[in-house]
Amino acid sequence: MNEQRDLSLNAVRAFLQVARDNSVTRASKTLGITQSSVSRHIAVLEEYFGAKLLDRRGRRSQLTDFGRLFADSVAEPLDTILFTAKRMRRNGSKDANRLVVRTSLATFAYTVLIPNLREFSREMGGVTVDVISTLSAPASTDSFDVLLTRDLMLTEPADRWDIYDEQLVCVGAPDCVAGRGLKALRTTPVIAVTSRPDILPTWLRGLDLKTSDITSGARYDHHYLALPAVTTGQSLLVTPNIIVAELIKQGLLEVLPGSRAPSGMQYRAYAIDRSSNLDVAHAFCRWLTRLCRKMTEEDAGPK
The missing domain is CATH 3.40.190.10 (Periplasmic binding protein-like II)
Incomplete structure (x- = not known):
């Protein structure tokens, strides 16, 4: 019976890729599988839930309200699972277990970031985070994975997180x-x-x-x-x-x-595209965003 069938993580991954790309065709290329395989994964999920996840309009696929709710709920946990599996598959490689964070926010690093790094390391299975504090603008030849800043300009490709207003x-x-x-x-x-x-x-x-x-x-x-x-x-x-x-x-x-x-002013975190540990960098930026949000919500204080 359908209610006794286990949920397929491969199907969830295929659905999330379609949600990100808005296209079954592009998702199949990203995942390295056929379009029919992606469509079959979506059909399996829709049968499991008894609800539509996608509305297909020509070559584009648009999330239904139910599909959007599911994607928002599982995207980050699945990324963490895939990252952890990939890291463990590398047999504890030193490079896979290290991240370099460069910041112009020395006091923020001292009072907020560093005291909480143990939590991030534990979540990521023992990742070591190196923290470099400098006010100079970063160059493309500098060696780091994440830039944490309020005022420095970045000229190279990177994914951005707005972590604190x-x-x-x-x-x-x-x-x-x-x-x-x-x-x-x-x-x-x-x-x-x-x-x-x-x-x-x-x-x-x-x-x-x-x-x-x-x-x-x-x-x-x-x-x-x-x-x-x-x-x-x-x-x-x-x-x-x-x-x-x-x-x-x-x-x-x-x-x-x-x-x-x-x-x-806004504090921002950038995961640099050229990072050799981009999965770790993305995980760090997501974690830091959650940490700042939690601290902000906890300290409502007098207005």
Whole structure:
């Protein structure tokens, strides 16, 4: 009986390729099988579900609502299964187990990426991730698999993931922030981060404030230098929310009520086409996107 038949992963893979290519013909070429084989796989799935997955219009195949729901649900898990099988088939090759991530976001790497890499490595069966921090623009001769950036331009072919729309917040130690609103800015010094001179002006505009509305504090080159100062002292820091999310969760920092504002900047991850480990690079970008989304959703905080 149909309800007792196991679902065919080959049929699912064929269907997902048709969904990506919008064509049985192109999908058959990508998979290296005949068009009739692809059509037979689709028919097997439609019989299994008792529902149409595709509407065929000439040479194009369009997903039905049911087909789109199924494709969205299984595409990423199947990619992970195929990647894991391929990696294990290489008998633990050193190259297959290594990824090089280049980033211009040193503090993001320090506070968000690196503390969570163990989770990614575990998901991928022990992949080692090398992290390189640099502000220089990448060249096509540079050796890396993934570029993680907010402001660097990439001139070579790559797949892009938009991982975080930057939100700015003003934070301080709990005893410095508790029970205070934006009026605290007039009496409590605000640390300046010289590597991001855009942050304070952007944040002030977002809250309709002027420079004269804040008290200037100490200057630090980078956010990762300013974080220990703000967690232990009587000062405030305007910073991207995501890099202090864990410190807020731990109770080491608190958001000044009413201090959230978008910066208009976007963090992006690029999986470089020339990467020798493109499957790993894609898996990393998908994982990092999920991580940032989770951290953003967990830290709703005061608006």
